[in-house]
Amino acid sequence: MADDSSSLDTLGATAQGKLKSLIERIERLEEDKAAVAGDLKEVYAEAKGEGFDTRILRKVVRLRKQDAAARQEEEALIDLYISAIGGL
Amino acid sequence: MADDSSSLDTLGATAQGKLKSLIERIERLEEDKAAVAGDLKEVYAEAKGEGFDTRILRKVVRLRKQDAAARQEEEALIDLYISAIGGL
Numbered sequence: 001m002a003d004d005s006s007s008l009d010t011l012g013a014t015a016q017g018k019l020k021s022l023i024e025r026i027e028r029l030e031e032d033k034a035a036v037a038g039d040l041k042e043v044y045a046e047a048k049g050e051g052f053d054t055r056i057l058r059k060v061v062r063l064r065k066q067d068a069a070a071r072q073e074e075e076a077l078i079d080l081y082i083s084a085i086g087g088l
Numbered sequence: 089m090a091d092d093s094s095s096l097d098t099l100g101a102t103a104q105g106k107l108k109s110l111i112e113r114i115e116r117l118e119e120d121k122a123a124v125a126g127d128l129k130e131v132y133a134e135a136k137g138e139g140f141d142t143r144i145l146r147k148v149v150r151l152r153k154q155d156a157a158a159r160q161e162e163e164a165l166i167d168l169y170i171s172a173i174g175g176l
Contacts, residue, residue, distance in 0.1 A: 030153075065115075
């Protein structure tokens with residue numbers, strides 16, 4: 001199909017449309033990403049304003065994340081072992 | 089106020105509440121951040137599935153961002169010069 005043809009020189013109209021749509025979606029998501037990063041920065045600035053040490057705050061957030069991941073992994077292993085022996 | 093006291097050893101109830109609220113807000117934003125990152129990954133995977141070179145796609149997105157920033161800066165300078173001479 002001529003419309004769908006693609007080569008190193010030209011992209012067909014369908015491919016052009018897809019590419020534009022993909023790039024627009026990426027750019028919207030990049031905007032969301034920047035907005036979330038801005039919000040995070042604001043919360044940390046607010047925390048600093050309240051007198052909290054943001055370096056320690058970041059460490060606590062990281063530790064909670066690691067702990068949650070470890071607990072999740074443990075629960076998954078418990079489920080695996082239980083199902084391996086045919087249930088409790 | 090005893091309730092609001094904070095030292096290296098203990099945080100007052102108010103500070104404790106603030107800290108909890110700040111950490112919860114950070115964790116929600118970190119979840120949003122991860123969700124956006126996941127969505128971006130999906131769009132790039134979809135682009136790859138459509139036969140696009142994602143490395144080139146990332147470069148095009150970056151170039152468009154740089155171009156938009158340059159155009160914005162140029163417009164701001166044009167506005168500055170125009171206002172400096174008292175308008176067009």
